[in-house]
Each structure stands twice: as structure tokens, then as C-alpha cells.
Amino acid sequence: MANSILITLDLSTNMIGPNGALALSEALKTNSTLTSLILTYNSIGVNGVRVLSEVLKANSTLTTLYLSRNSIGDNGAQSLKTNSTLTTLNLHANLVGDNGARALSESLKTNSTLTTLILMNNSIEDDGAQALSEALKANSTLTTLHLFINSIGSNGALALSEALKPNSTLTTLFLGCNWIKASGAQALSEALKTNSTLTTLNLSNNSIGSNGAQALSEALKTNSTLTTLDLHRNMIGDIGAQALSDTLKSNSTLTTLDLHDNSIV
Structure with missing residues (x-):
């Protein structure tokens, strides 16, 4: 890639496959201007991501890097x-499970540049969330972690909440469309009582119910940093809505609260 002007290359939704990824990796070895590479939906697979990974070691x-929908799986993530x-690393919809999450978490423990990691719509469960939480305890640069649409339950939420207590860099956490339920929301509410950096928390579609909403409302009485809380589609009902309403009388930082589709009368 002799070009010295191009900074963004978007090849989304093509059919470059692993051979195309190999060709691009050869160009990246000498290119010194490209800053954004978008390869979403290209069937590059495990072999394609492996060659890209090798070139990343030398590229500066x-x-x-967007690798969404490329079926890289755990082996590719590893x-x-x-x-x-x-x-920014986007691995949206890549069949990444707990093993892949563990491998990524090991990298995060020593990485000092990545600020955004997108792992939405994968197959990460509690063990994977536990591994990522360990990384959050050591990592000091990640600001956004996107875990929307996975299979994380209350134990995974508990692990993440423990990581949030000492973490001082994460500002955005997406946990929507998982299975944290009321106990997971309660665990996260405990973290919110001491965490002073998180500004956006998405817990939509997690079946937290009225008990989860009540726990979060208690945390919001003392938390002074959260500005956006998404609780839509959680069956919080009138009791949960009332608890949150009472909290808003004293909370002076929350600016956005999403409660749509919650069976509130």
C-alpha cells in the first residue's frame, strides 16, 4: 500500500475472505497512514484474523479495526x-464464547491503548464475564465495554460489579439483552455506590423486575456520576417505577432514564 493519504478503508459486506485479509496484511506491513480498517461481514474467518493479528504487532x-460478523470464533479471538x-476493536457477532473472552482479557491486562471493546451479540457467559472483570481490575485505559446480547447471568454481573469498584476508567458499560435478573442488578447497584467514573449503564431486557429497580434506585441516591441509565423492557412495574421516581427527587446527575416497555400503569 504505497498510498500516503488514505486514512480510512471500508470494505464492509464484500467477499474478501482469508485470502483478501492476507493481501491487506501485506500492505499494512509498510503502510504508515491508514488509521481505520473496516472489514465487517467478509467471511475472513480464523485464518484471516490470524494474519491480521500478526501484522498488528508491527503496524504502528x-x-x-472493525471485524464484525466474520465468524472468527474463540480460535480467532485467541x-x-x-x-x-x-x-477501538469491534468483534460484534463473531461466535466468540468464554474461551475467546478469556484470551482477550489476558491481552487487556497488559494493554495500555485500547479504549473501546465491542463484543455484542456473541456467546459469552458467566465465565467469560468473570475473565473480563479480572482484566478490568488491571486495565487502566478501557472506557467502553459492549457486551449487549450475550448470555451473561447474575454471577457474571456480580463479577463485573466487583471489577467496577476499583476500576477508575470505564465510563460506558452495555449489558443489555443478557440474563442478570434482580440479583445481578443488585450486585451492580452495590458497585454504583462506590464507583465514580461510570456515566452510562445499559441493563435493558434483563428481567431485573421491581427488586432490581429498587436496588438501583438506592444506589442512585449516593452515586453522583451516572448520567444515562437504560432499563427498558425489564418488567419493573409500578413498584420499580415508584422507587426510581423517589430517587430522582434527590439525584442531581442522571439526565437520561429509559423505562419504556416496563408494564408501568
Whole structure:
């Protein structure tokens, strides 16, 4: 890639496959201007992500890499090592499970540049969430963690809540469309009582019910940093809504509260 002007290359929804990924990796070895590479929906698979991972070790300019919908699975995630320049890594819908989450968490423990990690619509369960929570205790740069549409339950939420207590960098956490339920919401509410950096928390579609909403309302009485809370589709009902309403009388930081589709009369 002799071009010295192009900074963003979007090849989304093509059919480059692993051979195309190999060709791009050869170009990235010498290119010193490209900062964003978007390869969403290209069937590059495990082999494609492996060659890209190798070139990332030497490349010093790429900051954004989108690999959504490429079927890389756990093996692909395990081969993908974050480098010293990448700030955004998007692995949306890649069949990444707990083993892949563990591998990524190991990289995060020593990585000092990645700020956004998108793992939505994968197959991460409690064990994977536990591994990522361990990384959050050591990592000091990640600001956004996107775990929307996975299979994380209350134990995973508990692990993440323990990580949030000492973490001082994460500002955005998406946990919508998981299975944390009331006990998971209660665990996260305990973290919110001491955490002073999280500004956005999405717990939509998690069946937290009125008990989960009540726990979060208690946390909001003392939390002074959260500005956005998404609780839509959680069956919180009138009791949960009343608890949150009472909290809003004293809370002075929350600016956005999403309660749509919650059986509130």
C-alpha cells in the first residue's frame, strides 16, 4: 500500500475472505497512514484474523479495526493480540464464547491503548464475564465495554460489579439483552455506590423486575456520576417505577432514564 493519504478503508459486506485479509496484511506491513480498517461481514474467518493479528504487532498507525460478523470464533479471538496503537476493536457477532473472552482479557491486562471493546451479540457467559472483570481490575485505559446480547447471568454481573469498584476508567458499560435478573442488578447497584467514573449503564431486557429497580434506585441516591441509565423492557412495574421516581427527587446527575416497555400503569 504505497498510498500516503488514505486514512480510512471500508470494505464492509464484500467477499474478501482469508485470502483478501492476507493481501491487506501485506500492505499494512509498510503502510504508515491508514488509521481505520473496516472489514465487517467478509467471511475472513480464523485464518484471516490470524494474519491480521500478526501484522498488528508491527503496524504502528492503525487505531480502529472493525471485524464484525466474520465468524472468527474463540480460535480467532485467541490469536488476536492487541498492539500498542489500536484504540477501538469491534468483534460484534463473531461466535466468540468464554474461551475467546478469556484470551482477550489476558491481552487487556497488559494493554495500555485500547479504549473501546465491542463484543455484542456473541456467546459469552458467566465465565467469560468473570475473565473480563479480572482484566478490568488491571486495565487502566478501557472506557467502553459492549457486551449487549450475550448470555451473561447474575454471577457474571456480580463479577463485573466487583471489577467496577476499583476500576477508575470505564465510563460506558452495555449489558443489555443478557440474563442478570434482580440479583445481578443488585450486585451492580452495590458497585454504583462506590464507583465514580461510570456515566452510562445499559441493563435493558434483563428481567431485573421491581427488586432490581429498587436496588438501583438506592444506589442512585449516593452515586453522583451516572448520567444515562437504560432499563427498558425489564418488567419493573409500578413498584420499580415508584422507587426510581423517589430517587430522582434527590439525584442531581442522571439526565437520561429509559423505562419504556416496563408494564408501568
